[in-house]
Every structure is written in C-alpha cells, then in structure tokens.
Amino acid sequence: MKGKNIILIGFMGSGKTSVGKILSEKLNYDFKDTDEMIETLEDTTINNIFRLHGEEFFRDLETTLLLSLKDTMRNTVLSTGGGMPVRESNRKILKEMGQVVFLRASADSILKRLSGDTTRPLLKNKNPKETAERLLAQRTPYYEEAADVIIDTDNKAIDDIVGEILNAIK
Numbered sequence: 033m034k035g036k037n038i039i040l041i042g043f044m045g046s047g048k049t050s051v052g053k054i055l056s057e058k059l060n061y062d063f064k065d066t067d068e069m070i071e072t073l074e075d076t077t078i079n080n081i082f083r084l085h086g087e088e089f090f091r092d093l094e095t096t097l098l099l100s101l102k103d104t105m106r107n108t109v110l111s112t113g114g115g116m117p118v119r120e121s122n123r124k125i126l127k128e129m130g131q132v133v134f135l136r137a138s139a140d141s142i143l144k145r146l147s148g149d150t151t152r153p154l155l156k157n158k159n160p161k162e163t164a165e166r167l168l169a170q171r172t173p174y175y176e177e178a179a180d181v182i183i184d185t186d187n188k189a190i191d192d193i194v195g196e197i198l199n200a201i202k
C-alpha cells in the first residue's frame with residue numbers, strides 16, 4: 033500500500049463520507065472529513081459559508097486545511113469535499129498524502145441519493161439535474177487524474193464498496 037492514508041474523492045453523493053467512516057473502522061484508522069472539519073473550524077455550516085462568503089472563500093478554506101494536514105496525517109481515511117480535486121495544487125497534495133480512491137457515481141445515482149438534500153449549496157437551485165450533469169462532466173477528468181484506484185458505486189451497497197476498496201488497496 034502506497035503511504036499510510038486513504039483519500040476518498042468523488043462527486044457530491046458518491047459516498048465519500050458514508051464509505052469513509054466504515055472503511056476507517058475496518059482498517060482501524062482514524063477518520064477525517066474535510067467538510068466536517070471546515071464546519072467545525074468555522075463554527076458554521078457549509079451552506080452559511082457559501083451564502084456569506086461565496087464559493088472561492090470555501091475553496092481557500094479547503095486548500096488551507098489540506099496544507100495543514102499534509103505533513104502530519106497518518107493512518108487516516110480522509111473523505112474530501114466533492115470539489116477538492118478541482119484545484120491542481122490540491123490534486124498534487126492529495127496524491128502525496130496517500131492512496132487516492134475515486135468513488136465514481138452516475139448523475140442519476142447522485143440525484144437519487146441527494147433528492148431532498150438541503151445541505152449542498154451547489155445543488156440548491158431550480159435545476160439540480162443540469163448542474164450535477166455539467167459539474168460531473170467538468171470534474172471527471174480531475175477525479176480520474178488524481179485517482180490511484182477507481183471504484184464504481186452505482187447500484188452497490190456501502191458495505192460492498194468498502195469491501196472493494198479493501199481488495200483494491202491490498
């Protein structure tokens with residue numbers, strides 16, 4: 033296994049947080065989630081950060097957090113925000129931190145999983161389907177570039193996805 037950390041990347045709703053928690057238990061690793069850490073550090077929700085300060089401010093928080101974790105994080109499953117790999121500098125840092133696993137999901141799966149969700153500001157608009165399809169097309173090359181391992185998640189249970197990751201990183 034390259035390095036001692038596992039980094040989960042992928043679109044909103046691909047399962048990074050849900051899968052990461054269970055994966056960390058199986059590996060007896062710590063679990064960290066960049067979205068949860070940013071909400072704790074800023075003492076507010078991601079919705080509020082986007083609403084009050086805008087997306088670029090949030091992206092800067094993500095990069096700052098990644099830099100602060102880079103040299104000290106060990107034996108950890110890190111679940112990232114869906115936009116983390118868009119910045120080239122973030123992709124470079126993620127790859128240095130550990131083995132990067134891209135959880136791939138189709139737009140249909142994402143929309144099904146997130147129907148009724150109100151916590152993801154980028155999908156809170158009149159046409160979440162158009163937004164998800166457009167962002168997914170834009171970002172897929174970045175996810176693929178950063179990935180050491182790609183796991184398809186459509187129509188798979190979370191436990192099965194965890195099992196596939198464990199096999200792939202052996």
Ligand SMILES: Nc1ncnc2c1ncn2[C@@H]1O[C@H](COP(=O)(O)OP(=O)(O)OP(=O)(O)O)[C@@H](O)[C@H]1O
Pocket residue numbers: 042043044045046047048049050051067111112113114115145146152185188189190193
């Ligand atoms: N393989 C799956 N099958 C069914 N539901 C799933 C699957 N993976 C995730 N979900 C559901 O989709 C929702 C979003 O999952 P999760 O929060 O883990 O996504 P995420 O990748 O962390 O998203 P974000 O980038 O916004 O943080 C949750 O309700 C979760 O239970």
Ligand SMILES: O=C(O)C1=C[C@@H](O)[C@@H](O)[C@H](O)C1
Pocket residue numbers: 043044067078112113114115116151152153154
């Ligand atoms: O895909 C994205 O850009 C985002 C995904 C979430 O994890 C959060 O980081 C935030 O809602 C933005």
Ligand SMILES: [Mg+2]
Pocket residue numbers: 048049050065067111112113
């Ligand atoms: Mg998440």
